[in-house]
Amino acid sequence: MTYKDYYKILGLSNNASTDEIKKAYRKLAMQCHPDHNRGKEEWASDKFKEINEAFSVLGDPKKRRQYDNIGAVENIGDIFGSQATRTTFEDLMDDFDGAGLGFDFLDNIFGGNFRGTGFAFQRFRRGFDGPRSTIFETQEGISLEDLFELAKSTNWSNINYEIVLSKEQALKGMEKELVRKGKRFQVKIPAGVKMGSRIRLRNALKTTDGQPGDIIISIKIE
Numbered sequence: 001m002t003y004k005d006y007y008k009i010l011g012l013s014n015n016a017s018t019d020e021i022k023k024a025y026r027k028l029a030m031q032c033h034p035d036h037n038r039g040k041e042e043w044a045s046d047k048f049k050e051i052n053e054a055f056s057v058l059g060d061p062k063k064r065r066q067y068d069n070i071g072a073v074e075n076i077g078d079i080f081g082s083q084a085t086r087t088t089f090e091d092l093m094d095d096f097d098g099a100g101l102g103f104d105f106l107d108n109i110f111g112g113n114f115r116g117t118g119f120a121f122q123r124f125r126r127g128f129d130g131p132r133s134t135i136f137e138t139q140e141g142i143s144l145e146d147l148f149e150l151a152k153s154t155n156w157s158n159i160n161y162e163i164v165l166s167k168e169q170a171l172k173g174m175e176k177e178l179v180r181k182g183k184r185f186q187v188k189i190p191a192g193v194k195m196g197s198r199i200r201l202r203n204a205l206k207t208t209d210g211q212p213g214d215i216i217i218s219i220k221i222e
Helices: 018-031 041-058 061-070 083-098 106-114 144-152 167-172
Strands: 125-128 134-137 159-165 174-180 183-189 198-201 215-221
Touching: 018 041, 018 083, 041 061, 041 083, 041 106, 159 167, 159 174, 159 183, 167 215, 174 215, 183 198, 183 215
Parallel strands: 159 215
Antiparallel strands: 125 134, 174 183, 198 215
């Protein structure tokens, strides 16, 4: 495993306090926001990823101890895995919002954590939750708390099926029954569907397999 000096990445000494680590992360994250680096967005996103990796380790007491002892971490994970790093990420979202900065670039950085869920940072907005507090949520009503739970859940995995239609069936559209592990789904195939089209049953694996994931149906026409 290649050694990475996470303290150096955050501009800190090895004996930095927890508060110093949090402050350094928030400061650097603000500086590397793509909105502050017009014309260098790709560099800014790469730098942001590096900063987040460093903070996901040094901001988590357990991972930091392991890193300090052996110079590496068995499972780096991400900032959603620890209450300490989650809280600081929440503060960072407030920083971005207060500065009028967008959240959409986070989809390229953390999007893999939420693939197939329909969640997108680009639709994140601030709302009010009582007279003295604020919340962040998407148009679909996914809040920061929901976001963290999604990230902690089992890795999202999809299952692929293929449905074969005649040209006449594809032209008229129809319903087909799909059975997986004793669970039945009625799949509505729209009229005029094309060869290679895909129909996605959102989070259907939660019903059939008890874990997050979509059933993706590919259309074949003979």
